[in-house]
Amino acid sequence: MSILVGSETRLVVQGITGREGEFHTRAAIAYGTKVVAGTRPGKGGQMAIDGTVPIFDTVHEAVKQAGANSSVIYIPASGAPDAILEAVDAGIGTIVCITEGIPALDMIPVVEAVRRAGARLIGPNCPGVTSPGRAKVGIIPASIHKPGRVGVVSRSGTLTYEAVQAMTDAGIGQSTCVGIGGDPIIGTTFLDVLQMFHDDPDTDAIVMIGEIGGSAEEAAAAYAAANLQGVPMAAFIAGRTAPPGRRMGHAGAIISGGSGTAAEKIAALQAAGVRVADSPTQLPKLLIEAGYRP
């Protein structure tokens, strides 16, 4: 199985003719992802990626004619909310939005529309989702992965690569790696992904990578305390030394009014029985200490 993306994924790439869209579509296909369609309004009927992927004007056509069931969005911030809503309207079940810089107020009605439709949005401002050996949707480098049974969920991009590389180097493979995104308003939270990992028969252990800002890590810790006892878990929280009141790159990473600090998040996770690493390179060791056997 794995979660969110896998061998059953039939992907439509929204914005397939753009620089990013084309580059990452090639990498996804090379990894074995079933890319069944791309969209670019006005270029319907043409082919992309050396004549291998049909282009449609709309996501509706990609669903109807190519059987797309998942989408990935490489469209600039000004058009990305509309692209998400178009995918929802076309009945796409899993939507991964890579785009960064979408104003938070734009995302509020969008995540609500996604919720009402019963669809699943990952991101925005995220690196995507990879189920190693099965499918890669987004921009996470293929080379860092190894198929296995540890689920990884993270708010970050390159920090995730660091953690996953450390796991792969230690011989610990992954079931699915999910980058949920660094924005304040995102479609899928740590809590949602933990629930999915909990229900996934192919995931035996979990690595969670959080950062300062908000309280999503605390909510995840509460869920772990209640539902994930007996599941080996390790975590890392970035931003122990971040100064309060400053936005640390990610729009979501800010310590405000004394809350959202790394110390609070680490304490909440430890109280839930989750081992918290001082460096992402320690994560494999902590998983083993937690009882995980690759």
Add this chain to the structure above:
Amino acid sequence: MKIQEADAKSLMLAQGLPVPPWEVARTPDEVRAAAQQFFAHGAAKVVVKAQVLVGGRGKAGGVKLASSQEEAAEIGARILGMDIKGITVRKVLVTTAAEIVREYYLGAIIDRASRRVVLMASAEGGVEIEEVARLNPGAIHRVEAEPMLGLLAFQARSLGLAIGLRDPLLNQFVAIAQGLFATMKANDADLVEVNPLAVVAETVGGEPQAKLVCLDAKITIDDSGLPRHRELEPLRDLDEEDPADAKARKLGINFIHLDGSIGCMVNGAGLAMTTMDLVNHYGGEPANFLDVGGGARRETVRGAMELILADPKVSAILVNIFGGITRGDEVAAGLIEARAQQVREVPMVVRIVGTNAAEAARLLQEARFETAVSLDEAAEKAVALAKGAAR
């Protein structure tokens, strides 16, 4: 982006919120002239408020009352040029000192947990809301604006009722709360706050009447919204900005100046924070947070290096790149170019992994850069270099 109180008041006024008139003054003479105007319109006292983006200006002596235009000018002379938390006061706001009957708090924020705009109100206004949240959280009432339709009248009304408002103030409150929400929407703000939202006594037709007015205003703009609000760009207060921030913005990189001695250059915000944390873990202090962003080119790398070196406290540099979209060889080339132009010699350790790491390693080796394989090793080496430089 934070904006000054006077600018925040303008944005609120534009949405029809009741904000009493004010003037901005940059010299004691301008303060006197502004005060004279308010006294001529019947003010008993005026208030002079420092315009700075840092909190706690009242405690620092940056907000004072005056009973005459001469006193206002004297106060203006004292406040202008005053240092508040490292910021020199360059402007003050002058306005009539209201006769406050009662103070409330009203704010609108983007709430991540509910993924909605949340309006918060409290009958304990005029004090720092963070304090109220800590000491008496039950005194803060909240309502989530409808995600598709905005703040509905009945929602605003329930909030007003919760803080004890009744006729005729309740209807005024509903209009103000909806105006606050409108201000947020119109400007892509992620915070709009009025503290205090005050009840003042007005005389209308010889009869005393209670009225709600916005006596202070605080707005921050969502940086992601700025590209579609060119009109707000002039509100950026360059006087209060670190010159490095302006340069970083031009380069399209995220940069935050800190107090330590180890300059950091990293791709990705989470990894940049982690790099700082590890520098700290190994006994060093980061001089900055710097995320060169995804797909950084050599010009960006060069510019980032200039930013780091502009800080005289920097005695060692740590470069940590995990290539995904970013190509390691491009970064290495940028580092080599930067070093050729460098005005002062600072020891550096470079770690580049991921996309094109092998090419990067070859370039760095030829140019005799100190390199590291793991993140921990890089941080440890940088700390050792900084300590070596300090001796």
